[in-house]
Amino acid sequence: MTEETQGFQAGDFGDQESQNKDLQSRGIPSKGLPSKGRPADEVSALVEQRLSGDLTFTSGNILGSMCSQPHPFAAAIFQQQLAKNIGDPGLHPALTEMEAETIHILGSLCGNPKAVGSIVTGGTEANLLAMWTAKNNTPKERREVVLPETAHFSFDKAASLMDLTLIKVPVDPHNRVKLDEYRQAVGPRTMALVAIAGTTGLGAVDPIAEIAKIAEEHHLYLHVDAAFGGFVLPFLEAAGYPMGDSVSGAEHTGSLKYPGVFDFSLAGVSSITLDPHKMGRTPIPAGCILYRDEEIAGSSTTQVSYLAGGKTRQRTIVGTRSGAAVAAVWASLQHIGFDGYRDTVRRCMQNTYFLKNRIDAMSGIETVIPPVMNVLGIRPSRGTAEELADGLRARGFALSLFPGFLRITLMPHLNQNHLENFLQVLQDTLQATVKAMQKEETNSYSNRNQGENNAR
Numbered sequence: 485m486t487e488e489t490q491g492f493q494a495g496d497f498g499d500q501e502s503q504n505k506d507l508q509s510r511g512i513p514s515k516g517l518p519s520k521g522r523p524a525d526e527v528s529a530l531v532e533q534r535l536s537g538d539l540t541f542t543s544g545n546i547l548g549s550m551c552s553q554p555h556p557f558a559a560a561i562f563q564q565q566l567a568k569n570i571g572d573p574g575l576h577p578a579l580t581e582m583e584a585e586t587i588h589i590l591g592s593l594c595g596n597p598k599a600v601g602s603i604v605t606g607g608t609e610a611n612l613l614a615m616w617t618a619k620n621n622t623p624k625e626r627r628e629v630v631l632p633e634t635a636h637f638s639f640d641k642a643a644s645l646m647d648l649t650l651i652k653v654p655v656d657p658h659n660r661v662k663l664d665e666y667r668q669a670v671g672p673r674t675m676a677l678v679a680i681a682g683t684t685g686l687g688a689v690d691p692i693a694e695i696a697k698i699a700e701e702h703h704l705y706l707h708v709d710a711a712f713g714g715f716v717l718p719f720l721e722a723a724g725y726p727m728g729d730s731v732s733g734a735e736h737t738g739s740l741k742y743p744g745v746f747d748f749s750l751a752g753v754s755s756i757t758l759d760p761h762k763m764g765r766t767p768i769p770a771g772c773i774l775y776r777d778e779e780i781a782g783s784s785t786t787q788v789s790y791l792a793g794g795k796t797r798q799r800t801i802v803g804t805r806s807g808a809a810v811a812a813v814w815a816s817l818q819h820i821g822f823d824g825y826r827d828t829v830r831r832c833m834q835n836t837y838f839l840k841n842r843i844d845a846m847s848g849i850e851t852v853i854p855p856v857m858n859v860l861g862i863r864p865s866r867g868t869a870e871e872l873a874d875g876l877r878a879r880g881f882a883l884s885l886f887p888g889f890l891r892i893t894l895m896p897h898l899n900q901n902h903l904e905n906f907l908q909v910l911q912d913t914l915q916a917t918v919k920a921m922q923k924e925e926t927n928s929y930s931n932r933n934q935g936e937n938n939a940r
């Protein structure tokens with residue numbers, strides 16, 4: 485964080501006059517709409533200058549984001565199709581067909597070529613849609629959602645928007661929801677079940693096959709949030725990280741079993757979120773909601789009569805919707821292909837184990853669970869995770885802070901040089917923390933002694 489952005493809150497513009505003076509002293513024009521437009525090259529240089537202090541994926545300093553530098557080809561297609569609004573599909577019948585094809589490909593990847601759905605703004609919109617659809621498919625006496633306590637905060641948003649009650653179930657030491665407690669949470673008011681294939685904090689995968697059986701037994705809607713895992717799990721086995729059995733081999737030092745099937749091949753699964761703008765290597769915004777079939781999806785349809793392209797129906801929360809995102813997802817799937825995604829996942833997993841093994845060999849720091857995907861949790865043995873996050877941030881590295889640990893996401897933009905740099909900085913930060921603590925201990929010891937001497 486630069487000095488200027490430290491402590492900045494969204495919407496906090498402070499005292500306009502002093503801010504303008506500060507901007508002018510840095511050669512930046514005043515805030516507000518200029519009365520006369522400025523030349524493009526001047527503004528372009530300003531944009532570059534104004535944003536140069538932000539972190540970038542390519543610098544290798546972002547280790548805590550589930551997004552990444554988009555694939556250059558996907559970015560080029562996005563740019564090429566910028567003007568398209570697929571919210572008005574009658575204007576873009578060819579793009580609409582491309583979206584259907586994209587859903588078919590992603591559905592096939594998730595065990596159901598007949599899945600229906602939409603390319604949406606991201607995992608949040610997809611999860612909101614899933615909860616909305618579950619609600620529309622369930623009598624109004626049932627408004628409880630059973631989900632792991634590790635579920636993404638988009639479900640809290642869904643609960644607030646739709647007046648749902650979330651029954652949050654604890655997780656085991658491997659961050660997987662506790663099945664017995666999950667089962668007990670299901671009752672006559674249950675509207676939907678949620679399971680996660682790739683938790684936000686540690687990339688864990690819930691026992692989805694068992695949860696799908698519960699859904700079947702009770703005829704309940706089951707949504708699988710694979711926002712992160714959707715572009716990892718289908719490629720893990722081909723990448724050399726087999727699912728289902730105990731992990732063996734020198735590289736895999738963990739004892740955790742790799743997750744089994746998470747998708748529509750389980751009869752109880754009604755819908756799945758998966759995000760192309762996470763491990764799918766496409767530009768933001770690109771999420772995806774998949775429904776098992778038309779019957780489930782149909783309940784969340786709004787008819788629209790006035791659009792320029794003619795009468796239509798929408799199944800997304802947003803109206804105007806990026807056609808560029810659809811084209812970029814389709815093009816990425818075509819260009820990267822199964823082999824490309826497999827190789828991306830393999831590289832990310834290799835980096836994950838590289839980092840894990842090096843961190844395990846360091847003193848003063850440990851990994852939280854054996855990695856399931858390319859997500860690694862770390863925690864310091866002295867001091868708090870928050871202090872470590874601050875120390876790393878002061879040295880230019882951005883990790884995500886969760887209660888008690890830091891998350892590192894080994895995304896495609898990271899390479900071994902970046903990781904070596906990070907390891908050096910991590911070591912320095914840990915040493916600095918220990919020194920600071922020792923100094924504090926010595927100070928408090930001598931203060932105490934001084935106090936005792938004075939008292940004598």
Ligand SMILES: Cc1ncc(COP(=O)(O)O)c(C=O)c1O
Nearest residue numbers: 550606607608636684709711712
């Ligand atoms: C498991 C999971 N679901 C949903 C989301 C929300 O995705 P988005 O930020 O694209 O809305 C995230 C984001 O990290 C996530 O990890």
